[in-house]
Amino acid sequence: MATTLTKDVPSPPGSGKTFFGHPRGLATLFMTEMWERFSFYGMRALLTIYLLSGGPDASKGLHGGGLGMDLAATTAIYSIYNSLVYLLAMPGGWLGDRVWSPRRTVAVAAGTIMVGHLTLALPGSGTFFVGLALVALGSGLLKANISTMVGHLYDGPNDPRRDGGFTIFYMGINIGAFFAPLTIGTVGEKYSWHLGFALAAVGMALGLAQFLIGTRHLSPESSRVPQPLTREERASWLRKGLLWLIVAVVAYGIIGLSGHFTMNWAMVPLTVAGLVIPAGVLWRIKRDRSLSTGEQTKMSGYIWFFVAAAVFWMIYDQGGSTVQAFGTGKASDSLLGLSFPTSWYQSLNPVFIMALAPVLAWFWLWMNRRGKEPSTVVKFAVGLVFVGVSFFFFLIPLTMAVGGTLVSPVWLVGIYLIQTVGELCLSPVGLSVTTKMAPEKYASQMMGVWFLAVTAGDSVTGLLSLAKVDLSGAGVVALEAGLATLAGVAVVMYRRRVRALMGEIH
Incomplete structure (x- = not known):
């Protein structure tokens, strides 16, 4: 092509x-x-x-x-x-x-x-x-x-x-x-x-x-x-950087010398930063008085997409942690008589993307020719529902793997397949809508803002893990699945409001 x-x-x-x-x-x-x-x-x-x-x-x-x-x-x-x-x-x-x-x-x-x-x-x-x-x-x-x-x-x-x-x-x-x-x-x-x-x-x-x-x-x-950077800007950034470095060295030096340092002293600030920084960046752009009324309205609409994407990535990225750990400890490492390393599960997503991306692109084009292609908002919602369904599907092998029973690796293949379909519905649309709804002043920075949705989602997972929440427990998996599915339904229910905030972008 x-x-x-x-x-x-x-x-x-x-x-x-x-x-x-x-x-x-x-x-x-x-x-x-x-x-x-x-x-x-x-x-x-x-x-x-x-x-x-x-x-x-x-x-x-x-x-x-x-x-x-x-x-x-x-x-x-x-x-x-x-x-x-x-x-x-x-x-x-x-x-x-x-x-x-x-x-x-x-x-x-x-x-x-x-x-x-x-x-x-x-x-x-x-x-x-x-x-x-x-x-x-x-x-x-x-x-x-x-x-x-x-x-x-x-x-x-x-x-x-x-x-x-x-x-x-x-x-x-x-x-x-x-x-x-x-x-x-x-x-x-x-x-x-x-x-x-x-x-x-x-x-x-x-x-x-x-x-x-x-x-x-x-x-x-x-x-x-x-x-x-101008000479003045460079000097200013160096001063700020050195100041924060000194503060960090002194603070962690005191904690370390007092014998109170644990891994949480490093991990908790990083997870909190992963939530505070994305929120702060969105707030700064949204409150920028130099933006036109139309641009500020679009940013209000974009926040819907950002929050929904954070929910998506919170679940999707557990494919490398919660789901991978389950596949390693509670799924068989052989299929059709052939043994394989459990790390191979991480090859499923890229191979599914290469196989399905052209198919889905053709499908949207086929729908468009018939005047039935879903809007950006609906595609986004479908992606959320798919990632929710993947964790509802995850509940089946979770309940089967009791008393040392090893489940078939096909269950893991199904989870990654469903998640990949969701990714192909949501990720390209998210990238596209980010570039379309970006205020002119922040055109270059908005792609970084989109990546911050991944940061926010993974930070929520990190905080839950630090709080000793069992993310592989059936109750928590069901809760996450329901949250993603409800988020997708909410996006569809309020699609007219979101589309109104998007202005001419559809």
Whole structure:
């Protein structure tokens, strides 16, 4: 499809060879993102089971050497890590726009991720959390900037190749995400956790090398700092940064020296920040007096989408924690006589996306030709209902897995399939509505605001886990399922009000 779209369309001057009819630089960014996602999802496939290994909630089939945590602590750490990746996307975009340029920021980010994975490969819980923080930091820095660089390859927003280019780029994400658990997950789960993390570092090293070798094919715009900080602004930011650093060092130094430091002193502030910062950002934009009445009205409508998306991601991201832990400890690790590592469950979502995304795109087009395509609001609601249904479906194997009974892995396949359909209904629509409803003043920042919905959802999960709520209990799973389903129904019931707030956007 991309080749057809790009036929007879000239590439930008100096671009030379093309990549499936697209600028050659797309191959560089495709491979960089593919290897970054390979390392990211490979580590993520190991994270939950590594934290559980050796602990009270670990499966008997897991080898030792993990951190031996219970499920509550594991889910909290997983959720906080995930929320930080998306929270750091905003400062990552800011650094690219105002300090380093997108190209330099991506190079720094890739190097940071690689060092983070190498640190994870070292034994010891202290180095593990340092490595996890570095991977989160690097992923946040890279996320917004590499997508911006894809856009730089094309002649403005009306270039007919642009959508096809982003589609190819998106495939790179899912190819890396699909193969990562099959390789890194297998090595880590079956042979050595730290060798698995080291393999993730190798993947990121390949991505960084690919990026540095192919950087000559990228647009010169990617090396430009769009809005560089003035000398006064730079000095002000340095003063503020040093002040907060001193406050943190002194506060945590006192706590540590007094012997009262526990993991909660680190995790609780991060989860609270994951809720306060998104709320604060939305409040600041909504209350900006320089916005027109129409823009403020659209922001009121956007808050509906934001809150609903936070509910969606709160449940969806438990596919890597609560659902993964259940699959590891209470589901059989064989199907049709073939055994497999339980980390392979994390390959289901990307393969379902690659299989179903074209089908769903065709389905919406087919509905549109008949004048029956659902509105943006309804699609969003459908996504919420699907993620709610996935947890109602989860209740079936939960009730079956009693007294040591191992359920069929097909139940897990069903959960991930239903969640993926929900993601394909909600996520692309959310990205689209974010760009359409963004006030002109905040056009570049609003994509980061959309990512903050993931941060908020994961932070709620983290807080519940820190409060020792059993997220794998049937009652809590049913409550979350009902919450998502009711949120979807509420969006449909109030769709006229939401559409009125959206103005001309439908």
